[in-house]
Amino acid sequence: MIKLRPVAVALVVLVLAVLRAEAQTTLRIGLAEDPDILDPTLARTYVGRIVFASLCDKLFDIDAKLNIVPQLALSHETSTDGREVVIRLRPGVKFHDGEVLDATAAKFSLDRHLTLPLSFRKPELAAVDHIDVVDPLTIKLVLKTPYAPLIAQLADRAGMMVSPKAATASGDRFGLHPVCAGPYKFVERVPQDRIVFEKFGDYWNKDQVFIDRIVYLPIVDATVRLANLKSGGLDIIERVLATDVKDIRSDPKLKLTTAIELGYRGITLNVGNDKAKGPLSQSDKVRQAFDLSLDRDAINQVAFNGEFIPGNQWIGPEHPYYQKAFPVRGRDIAKAKALIREAGITGRIAIDFMVPKGAENEAVAQMVQAMAGEAGFDMKIRVTEFATSLKQAEAGEYQAYYLQWSGRVDPDGNSYIFLKSNAPQNYSFYSSAEADRLLEDARAVDDPALRKAIYEKLTARILNDEPIVYIYHQRILIAHTVKLDGYVPMPDGLIRVVGLRLK
Template structure:
């Protein structure tokens, strides 16, 4: 034991000697372990947090959800709104030293559209081709006007990876990702840590003050906070709402919050696999009864200390895109019982998959208790988050608690989950009428016309209930008082430029 201790101390001393005196390492506490570190394949929110340091995008968003430059410096639509033309930032390189240019953009968009297992395929379904106009000008063509395209490229669909590395590694790219962000990949140990190192060739390196970032997953919010208080972490995401008052009183910590643009909901398997034959999957009346058994305000108070916003759609009731004619339904246990009786199953079993994160587990327990009063027997199956997503992909569930971090254009919360062949359509519902409405909402930039389409979509979705939307959280962060430059964004992601310790 002494030998190992001495060796560890010597190793630490050697490492410290090798690092500059001003070297800074940011230790970041995640609520889950990310899935694949490949923007084309990735699905998890925490993966997007890591990508914020690893992979720049064509464009980004500001805290007030405006589109701002990143790898592209300017853009414009063609006269017929069927092409989006980007001017690219000169002098940008990937982490392997390869040049970022229009050909790289073309490669990445085509990879997103054609790669086996791509999660971006639905987001970019309207894109028909990509033209390299010149080394720093690229034109993305669509068959028809596609209003969400620019906002879509402000997320993983707009992330650029090195074509050379992607071609060399193939389906193993996620094990050693090469992007064009401020930090480059060093190593990953599953369920333990992901280490990134500052990329000296980064186009905006003057605003990057950390030499390394270590992302560490802790699914238990209490354990995450304990690690922050003890100095093992510098910042954490998704602070438990019940811990907000104590963090605000702690002079060694700072607190940040902002309302999300996403949602928490329960996805019901109604057509994804044979498990759709469950009572809740096969009966609309049972799904309606299940929703009526739930008190969204009660869930908010019990799990989020009242800090969240109850909702029944893919955007918050506070959003200008919310369909006000279809408000949040009130709990009605008596009606729920009557519907179960009509359905011929007064005590249906619902197997509910939930990620092991603190909020999701707590929601599951409150849902279980509430639904029981109407006659439901909810059986909770707690599962590691990435594993639960794989189960959702395969349809290996009856009901599934899922949080979606949200996108600035409502289409990003809607199309990929409800269009017939969209990759995130975990419910398996396929309604041709809904497909037409969703397509119509993408064809125009006129907000009134899009709003009319979303209202039609809401009427179909809220009647069939492939997802029972519950609420919209506040993103809650806690971090060391020594950390400066942190800014809250409604997508819940971190922009590391300008942040520093000391």
């Protein structure tokens, strides 16, 4: 038998360790911002949803065709009167701390979403009166009133399951070390620098997880994100600039994927809490004039190389609930000026225009400023950090606010929270008894034709009152190295990591 000297043994051990380390695959994802808290109950940012896609599985998910599909749940059934929803859970699911996801744990997560102070999921589940445990793998949601968007809500953060043991122990600090039931578990977070996850060995769908570690790297500058992708410092990046599309498509080492977003970009107008009580907040004719001053096609061509889709509603033209009876109007400066005169306004109209920091945002804002200026609006652009802009919007400290909403699969998710009186994200402080009634009516019926008819009436009301001027729907642009296999673009823009491989 051959005997190795101690030095040789040490060398063999070292080599094996190096080989094992080299065999580890790491996916590096470039983010446009640093997420807020990693607690699905308290989180509110779009970029946070991207991170949650690898950390926290949901009861349901969506597919590329906007169908709602099972994830941690296997099925659901709604009672004839629409007031009870029975959900059957997938067996054999574990949280990252080894605890079992059963009906009691699912009830805990939903109750937490409903009761935790400062929960942003509470409004999304407001129709739920209580949750019953039917058997170890079945829960029943008892509703106060029928609620058509419920399953769609459970396909997002409201449906994310957290470990009862970890959440109870951590309290409001759970987001510092989250424990969920996704394909990857939390390792560390360095704010504004990185978020690191590693593969969870007991994941219920582990046979489809092929990458060992994921590192999320927030890089605010889109040009720098792309440079890191080209140099090999990143493997995939989100929110590519439309002006970089041609460059990426010509690079043989990169691949561009696209999908039309579920949401919109628009200008929210402060109609109900404008301290200055300017003409924009006091007259729907002035708001209509502002809308007519904008050339959506020109904005799309100049700012986005024609990649995006001009729009005038909270859902895009390809969505099944889009109201074709209200097409996008063309620019009409003469009519805009006439409406301003009808409103009794003379002289130029000064507007505090709050714009979140970012190259594309600022480019659009400057075009809006120039276009509206021709109709008599003096748009005073105020570039603001995004988190700060949200706080100022909540306080009504603005008159016009350029804002993006990532969107939800059900039209209720793009409308109710922004247009219902006193809703949590009603930054315009808009209040209309008719709009409130229609929003509630649309929640109470399941039949798509009936719902669409209700939304047609709502669309007419909103396009008259114009608390939000919808401008366009972006094409979600995600670029990655050709070494990455299995990536499927999704209309919510989230990077789903199950099934991805690195060659």
